[in-house]
Amino acid sequence: MRGQNGYFKRDDKRKSFFAELSQFSLCLRLDLIDILCMCRTRLCAFPRFARCIVKLSAPVYACIKVFRCFLFWFFFLDKKEFAIMDNYVIDAQKIKYAYPTIEGSEPKLALKGVTLTVGQGQFVAVLGHNGSGKSTFAKHINVLLRAQEGSLTVVGLDTADEANVWGIRSRAGMVFQNPDNQLVSTVVEEDVAFGPENLGVPHDELRGRVTEALQAVGMQGFEKRAPHMLSGGQKQRIAIAGVLAMHPDIIVFDEPTAMLDPQGRAEVMDTIRYLNKEEGKTIVLITHYMEEASEADRVFIMADGAVTDEGTPREVFSHKDKLEEAGLLPPLATQVYYDLKEKGLDLGKCPVTLKELVDELCR
Numbered sequence: 001m002r003g004q005n006g007y008f009k010r011d012d013k014r015k016s017f018f019a020e021l022s023q024f025s026l027c028l029r030l031d032l033i034d035i036l037c038m039c040r041t042r043l044c045a046f047p048r049f050a051r052c053i054v055k056l057s058a059p060v061y062a063c064i065k066v067f068r069c070f071l072f073w074f075f076f077l078d079k080k081e082f083a084i085m086d087n088y089v090i091d092a093q094k095i096k097y098a099y100p101t102i103e104g105s106e107p108k109l110a111l112k113g114v115t116l117t118v119g120q121g122q123f124v125a126v127l128g129h130n131g132s133g134k135s136t137f138a139k140h141i142n143v144l145l146r147a148q149e150g151s152l153t154v155v156g157l158d159t160a161d162e163a164n165v166w167g168i169r170s171r172a173g174m175v176f177q178n179p180d181n182q183l184v185s186t187v188v189e190e191d192v193a194f195g196p197e198n199l200g201v202p203h204d205e206l207r208g209r210v211t212e213a214l215q216a217v218g219m220q221g222f223e224k225r226a227p228h229m230l231s232g233g234q235k236q237r238i239a240i241a242g243v244l245a246m247h248p249d250i251i252v253f254d255e256p257t258a259m260l261d262p263q264g265r266a267e268v269m270d271t272i273r274y275l276n277k278e279e280g281k282t283i284v285l286i287t288h289y290m291e292e293a294s295e296a297d298r299v300f301i302m303a304d305g306a307v308t309d310e311g312t313p314r315e316v317f318s319h320k321d322k323l324e325e326a327g328l329l330p331p332l333a334t335q336v337y338y339d340l341k342e343k344g345l346d347l348g349k350c351p352v353t354l355k356e357l358v359d360e361l362c363r
């Protein structure tokens with residue numbers, strides 16, 4: 001599955017680039033050996049000339065190498081793709097957005113200059129109270145909405161460019177809160193095939209994609225079942241499979257567990273973890289559950305249409321004041337830590353998960 005995304009293609013390009021370089025260096029070295037042999041045999045009458053050639057050979061060799069690199073870069077590499085290799089897969093800079101309003105009323109900004117970046121393969125959580133702009137931001141990643149000010153690139157493609165819309169949508173999938181709103185067919189396999197079919201994936205490839213996606217979410221064997229006969233957690237996993245079948249690099253989850261019971265939540269979180277750790281997908285998880293966010297590599301806090309804090313879960317959850325300002329409470333483990341601290345018991349390290357809390361208490 002992963003081999004089909006652009007990042008691996010770029011790796012191949014990088015490999016062939018360096019393979020060519022080393023082959024070239026080898027040829028050049030052989031040429032130099034030839035020159036030296038020639039100096040020793042035919043030009044031995046001119047030892048100073050031979051020494052001069054040997055001395056000059058190193059800088060000449062270096063110059064040719066640099067020139068060759070430049071030529072290769074200039075003519076053969078797709079620089080746009082190469083350029084994003086070390087960049088962010090989501091790069092939002094000061095984006096602003098106001099929903100259209102009824103004529104006469106003042107437009108209210110839902111996003112007031114959001115700057116948020118996500119690296120390839122990262123698991124990022126976005127937290128914030130109701131109406132803070134999380135879903136509005138998520139819809140920008142998928143180009144369901146377009147920034148009115150600022151810039152947003154997704155997998156190196158500018159969302160402002162109409163020509164990039166389908167390219168972005170095929171590489172950045174979205175899973176919403178209510179799976180019922182995403183399920184479009186009465187048979188699971190048809191539902192999962194819907195997205196890739198619309199992207200124009202050939203029919204003979206569809207079967208493989210559906211099987212692969214259902215396996216990834218642990219729903220193999222459910223191909224012929226009716227989605228409306230499944231549990232909430234199972235439906236959500238089918239919705240995720242539908243996105244996976246499109247082979248996205250990024251998956252944005254907008255409160256995917258909000259409507260689920262603890263069992264369903266655990267199932268969906270297991271799937272998200274698997275997709276990030278085993279499949280290498282970049283994950284943006286919007287959630288109200290601090291415990292879910294504590295598993296992320298980075299956490300962003302949004303309040304009133306802007307990012308007010310960011311960092312690792314431990315950093316963000318230890319900024320108690322900023323959390324309170326954003327109308328949020330830290331996860332249970334962190335709260336217990338602060339409560340104990342107030343009572344005079346300092347655990348030392350601030351825990352963000354219950355397991356960490358238990359470890360600290362048992363130390």
Ligand SMILES: Nc1ncnc2c1ncn2[C@@H]1O[C@H](COP(=O)(O)OP(=O)(O)OP(=O)(O)O)[C@@H](O)[C@H]1O
Nearest residue numbers: 099100109110128129130131132133134135136137
């Ligand atoms: N379709 C819409 N038309 C007009 N205003 C909207 C629309 N959708 C959202 N808004 C407004 O934009 C702001 C941000 O909403 P958004 O849905 O992004 O918040 P959120 O952080 O996702 O909230 P929640 O946690 O409740 O899902 C809110 O003030 C909301 O009222």
Ligand SMILES: [Mg+2]
Nearest residue numbers: 134135136254
């Ligand atoms: Mg929302």
